[in-house]
Amino acid sequence: MLPETGEQVCRSYYRATTHDEMMALLRCYHARADATFGVMGRLTDFMSAWLTDSIASFEFTGNDEAAARSKRYHAFVRDNDLVLTHALIDPQTDRSKVDAPDEAVRLVERRGDGIVVRGARLLSTLAPVSDEVYIGPFMPRRPDEQDKCLIFGLPMNAPGLKIVCREGYDHGRSRTDRPLSSRFDEGDAILIFDDVFVPDDRVIVAGDVEVYNSLLPNFPGYVMLQAVTRSAAKLRLLTGIAALAAKATGRDKMARYQEMLGEMTTLVHIGEGLQQATALEILAQVSAQRDGKPMWTSDRPGEPATFPKVGNASIVTFFPNASRTCLDHLRMISGSGALIYSERDYEQPEIRGLIDRYVKGAAMDAHERLKVMKLVWDITGEQFGARQALYERYYSGDPIKNAAGYFLSPKLAEAEAMARRLRVDAA
Numbered sequence: 001m002l003p004e005t006g007e008q009v010c011r012s013y014y015r016a017t018t019h020d021e022m023m024a025l026l027r028c029y030h031a032r033a034d035a036t037f038g039v040m041g042r043l044t045d046f047m048s049a050w051l052t053d054s055i056a057s058f059e060f061t062g063n064d065e066a067a068a069r070s071k072r073y074h075a076f077v078r079d080n081d082l083v084l085t086h087a088l089i090d091p092q093t094d095r096s097k098v099d100a101p102d103e104a105v106r107l108v109e110r111r112g113d114g115i116v117v118r119g120a121r122l123l124s125t126l127a128p129v130s131d132e133v134y135i136g137p138f139m140p141r142r143p144d145e146q147d148k149c150l151i152f153g154l155p156m157n158a159p160g161l162k163i164v165c166r167e168g169y170d171h172g173r174s175r176t177d178r179p180l181s182s183r184f185d186e187g188d189a190i191l192i193f194d195d196v197f198v199p200d201d202r203v204i205v206a207g208d209v210e211v212y213n214s215l216l217p218n219f220p221g222y223v224m225l226q227a228v229t230r231s232a233a234k235l236r237l238l239t240g241i242a243a244l245a246a247k248a249t250g251r252d253k254m255a256r257y258q259e260m261l262g263e264m265t266t267l268v269h270i271g272e273g274l275q276q277a278t279a280l281e282i283l284a285q286v287s288a289q290r291d292g293k294p295m296w297t298s299d300r301p302g303e304p305a306t307f308p309k310v311g312n313a314s315i316v317t318f319f320p321n322a323s324r325t326c327l328d329h330l331r332m333i334s335g336s337g338a339l340i341y342s343e344r345d346y347e348q349p350e351i352r353g354l355i356d357r358y359v360k361g362a363a364m365d366a367h368e369r370l371k372v373m374k375l376v377w378d379i380t381g382e383q384f385g386a387r388q389a390l391y392e393r394y395y396s397g398d399p400i401k402n403a404a405g406y407f408l409s410p411k412l413a414e415a416e417a418m419a420r421r422l423r424v425d426a427a
């Protein structure tokens, strides 16, 4: 409830700063991710967290105008309960170059009442059902790329904005045959801005490299909490499907597959623990920023020298790897069982009795087995499942570049210093 107006708004916009508030926010993300089985990663709660982070980041860096504009946009989408998509990535013209391609969205005209932008952005998940799009930063821009330093919001029906969607994955099959594709396809699109006017009240940054580049490094991390919570829900889903598949095949009674299910369960435990750790990380960051420090560091014995970057690190490596492991185990547990006839075939009177007799599961009848195996196939073999797997790997950009980015982390130097201490002591 908004203290100013008493109006009910979605909690995902909440700027939690105390432990109790953070746990309430975590429960909100958890409820949303659980209701959508972790397979809808870019629902509006991703962007509400991003906008909350933006306000905190710009306030911390003293970019008052950008903070005020972010606040206004945050309140606008929150109070109108808008569905917001986002496109942070430049077209994939030539990824061997680090500079922004000519095709990227850029500023072509400043007017008294706003700006005109031209170019393309990707990948806008949820675009087909969104009210507004947010364009913002991902990687830092170079000093001579001012024209590509843009942060703004825009209605999806703005004149000149073309929404070029990928094909849909719901081909009208039944809920039994495609339990996920038929209900949870978010849609993805490339957005082309063919000289689009952005009114001044939707502009947050236009042409200021320093302000643009300051945004992401100073996020307290609300968006990470949303991401980690959604990713943990996805691991729960994969583990749950594997448990059902093991009951269908009888592999739940075999030590080898019990080990796989056990490993998947440990990954769920770790994923859920990372939710708690990320919540604590944000609180630490919020308090460090209150004290005017970008990130908490410690020289107290028994504590790490630099605060762990748990939210980002888990998104960059833990969840993509855990997701791959879970998918692989799921495939092994299901085996050829996932290659199964359709619900319509099952309903044919001349074969239904035979299927009921010959194709039953170890701990379930043939109809139940069909439903379980269709779920397995939708997440491992269908277009929907292939996109989900790509999504987990590319959630936060090129996974190889992201991991290599940690090569520069002070944590690596801290670890090296520890090993060096041992070497010197041993000498």
Ligand SMILES: Cc1cc2nc3c(=O)[nH]c(=O)nc-3n(C[C@H](O)[C@H](O)[C@H](O)COP(=O)(O)OP(=O)(O)OC[C@H]3O[C@@H](n4cnc5c(N)ncnc54)[C@H](O)[C@@H]3O)c2cc1C
Pocket: 042, 086, 087, 088, 089, 090, 091, 092, 095, 098, 099, 100, 101, 122, 123, 124, 125, 126, 138, 139, 140, 141, 188, 387, 390, 391, 394, 395, 396, 397, 398, 401
């Ligand atoms: C299914 C799916 C859904 C997605 N949904 C969304 C979405 O809704 N919104 C969204 O914004 N993205 C979305 N993405 C994109 C995702 O966030 C990844 O960032 C993207 O896939 C990165 O892969 P890439 O190969 O395009 O580029 P990368 O190589 O990771 O590049 C990403 C961006 O960083 C820039 N860049 C890379 N390296 C440097 C460097 N050294 N210096 C400066 N700039 C650099 C690139 O120009 C580009 O703009 C989605 C991806 C998938 C697979």
